[in-house]
Amino acid sequence: MRMLVPIGRSGWAIVAGYLGLLSVLLLPAPFAIAVSLVAISDIRKSRAEPKPRRGMGRAVFGLIMGLAGTVALLAFAAGALTH
Numbered sequence: 001m002r003m004l005v006p007i008g009r010s011g012w013a014i015v016a017g018y019l020g021l022l023s024v025l026l027l028p029a030p031f032a033i034a035v036s037l038v039a040i041s042d043i044r045k046s047r048a049e050p051k052p053r054r055g056m057g058r059a060v061f062g063l064i065m066g067l068a069g070t071v072a073l074l075a076f077a078a079g080a081l082t083h
Helices: 011-025 029-048 056-083
Strands: none
Touching: 011 029, 011 056, 029 056
């Protein structure tokens, strides 16, 4: 059930995952990086709590896709400036 419903997940991780998906549009990519870093920090801090938050996979996915989208965005912008 936890695989389908975000029970015990960090809200930041959920947002990071969706921004990672939207990173293929290039513009949300830098936001995916920022939110993913906040999500990873939130999850790590919660490890000391009795019920730690989950969602590291979503946060890492958002980070990787955000990085890839940002690189593509920068390459696109550099290409547009040279023409």
